[in-house]
Amino acid sequence: xxxFYREYILDHYKNPRNYGTLENPDISxxxxxxxxxxxxxxxIKLEDDRIADIRFQGEGCxxxxxxxxxxxxxxxxxxxxxxxxxxxxxxxxxxxxSLGPVRIKCALLSLKVLKAGVYGIRGWPGEEDHA
Numbered sequence: 001x002x003x004f005y006r007e008y009i010l011d012h013y014k015n016p017r018n019y020g021t022l023e024n025p026d027i028s029x030x031x032x033x034x035x036x037x038x039x040x041x042x043x044i045k046l047e048d049d050r051i052a053d054i055r056f057q058g059e060g061c062x063x064x065x066x067x068x069x070x071x072x073x074x075x076x077x078x079x080x081x082x083x084x085x086x087x088x089x090x091x092x093x094x095x096x097x098s099l100g101p102v103r104i105k106c107a108l109l110s111l112k113v114l115k116a117g118v119y120g121i122r123g124w125p126g127e128e129d130h131a
Contacts, residue, residue, distance in 0.1 A: 005096035012066035017073050020055045029117030033109050035102060038064035040113045042072070050079050061106055063099070068110035070094050075114065083118055086111070 022028075022043035030041035038060025045053040054076050056068040071091055075083050091111050092099070099107055 009062060009066040009095065009097070012069040013062040016056075016065060016069040018055050018069065018076070019057065021057055022053060022055050025055075027117045029113050031109070031113050031116060033060070033064070033105055036061065036064075036106060038106055038109055040064065040068050040110045042068070042110065042113050042117055044117065046080075049081075050077060051075050051083065052077075056110065058110075060109075063095075063103055064106040064109050067091065067095060067107045068113075071110045071114060080118055083114065086114075 021041070022045055025043035026046040027044040028041065030039065032039040038058065040056060040058035040060070043055045044051055054072045056072055058065055058068060071094075074091070074094060075086065088104075088108050088111060092104070092107060095107055
């Protein structure tokens with residue numbers, strides 16, 4: 001693993017951005033990864049169909065929690081349509097590391113929660129049609 005990305009992930013894990021909850025969120029969704037026990041909750045405040053504010057809470061491995069922090073930075077200010085277009089590859093590219101199948105589920109948990117909350121999609125990102 002590239003040192004830059006290792007430090008990047010550890011920084012987001014130790015100093016998460018947008019961590020916490022929102023009072024009276026427009027959207028709130030929480031889910032866990034039963035395989036490893038990671039848990040992520042995302043709260044969203046909307047303004048004119050855009051993410052005006054977003055917070056996450058959770059517990060789990062460095063990958064799942066850093067990924068949630070990175071994802072909240074990626075989508076803040078974006079429209080719901082832009083969020084809908086966000087792919088698992090977009091998030092994995094931001095992480096900048098290659099992951100095995102189990103760790104990919106950790107990395108994508110926050111995206112799963114985000115899409116489930118925004119659109120009621122169930123299943124892992126990229127597997128929506130197979131649910």
